[in-house]
Amino acid sequence: MTQDVDGNTSLIAHIGYPTGSFKAPMIYNPYFEHIKLNALVVPIGVKPEDFETSFPAIFRFSNIHGALITMPHKVHVLSFLDEISTTAKVAGACNAVRKDADGRLIGDMFDGEGFTRGLLRKGVTSAGASALVVGSGGVGSAIAASLAAARVSRLGLYDVNVAAMQALGERLQSHYPELEIELQTNDPAGYDVLVNATPLGMKPGDPMPIDMARLSSDTFVGEVVMKQEMTPFLSQAVARGCKVQVGVDMLFEQIPAYLEFFGFRTTTADVLRDLAHIHY
């Protein structure tokens, strides 16, 4: 059940393609109903070839409040914005857009914020810590950007796509000149936090993204895959005595950040999880 829609409903356009696997409407809308906020997350399927015309048209709607941007538009959307957060600049992508009172479009990126907020809730302070992010694709870049924003002091990057990893390193360094960056390292030894932002370790028999023998029980280990709670990679980390964060934690932990961004009353990930009409 979502709140009654009427002529005064503010729209959050959830823009992506295809739309079938969208989760946000089932998380936000029950919360909006709960706090009696007349707003609605509306799934809107926009094909890549239509984005250039559809995105500006959507933001001309008189009742548009903002948008959640998902695949395949997270990078392309950057060129349509008036203001871009540092995190979105470093990530090289944007997944939330707000229309301000003066009509300016403000973009931010929260894919990595769920990870750092989840760390904090589990007692891991990012500020001053060291982190290794394996995988410099979309989600790896977002997590690296959020870890930098949360003031880690040392950040290791690794990707088989060396150019992507180098580009991420350069963006990080230009926005965080004090940050110690180690390029193309996949040795987790000595890192406080390890993130697997690659597809490896999802399926039984997958090679591990790192040499697990080098993983200390002191390292906090995170995963981005949401389709299953415990991936083979996480299971091995647990077996080695590590504390872990499952992928879906990122999903719910990031919603309060969006709510703040959109200027809505915020809440905790636990409340959102209880209200959501999806379950893992």
Added chain:
Amino acid sequence: MTQDVDGNTSLIAHIGYPTGSFKAPMIYNPYFEHIKLNALVVPIGVKPEDFETSFPAIFRFSNIHGALITMPHKVHVLSFLDEISTTAKVAGACNAVRKDADGRLIGDMFDGEGFTRGLLRKGVTSAGASALVVGSGGVGSAIAASLAAARVSRLGLYDVNVAAMQALGERLQSHYPELEIELQTNDPAGYDVLVNATPLGMKPGDPMPIDMARLSSDTFVGEVVMKQEMTPFLSQAVARGCKVQVGVDMLFEQIPAYLEFFGFRTTTADVLRDLAHIHY
């Protein structure tokens, strides 16, 4: 409460500006929930200057099913359609658009259909009857078009805007060459049905749209104003012994016609009225 919105929800865009007084979401969405149809009427505010870009963009959304078109776009939308019903052509306006499987946009007009369906439910058969429509504006033209489609044999038209009345008469005659049309008559004597499609008679002290002394108790009298049930005009008709139809009846009577047009399971006006989250 409306049905859970998710990535498989089909959208009916309710397009107009401003959106504040939109009623359709509170009528359709509770019904969609009731029949467990994963569809949603979404209010979308489109200013006149944006229609040309927004309307085609909306119909490029991959999950768009159709649109309800309201003020101020009902006339302008005609130039964006691939196929237009006779009723919409005669009315000179369109308030419903469906995207067919082949991508073609089909437009129809149901503002008058609610009136003729309401007549039928009250035992008045339009076929072969005579009707006087006072007012040749948007709603008057739509009712005249629907009465012609319902095969009235004689139709009287009246408007202080003679050009609008004449243009409506020409459109009617070109599509219904057998129809007997009387131009610029506001004498209700001898008509089976009288419709007030003018703003006159809304407020106490308003001049009546016709000479009420010429109104026979045999004439069925309809009103299009929805803001109040019994207008002074209707009250006078009732005092003269006429059967009447209030404006809001038109609203609920026309919804089944839209449901059929969109290919959804249909129902009765009474069911819709019971389920609706608005009440008059």
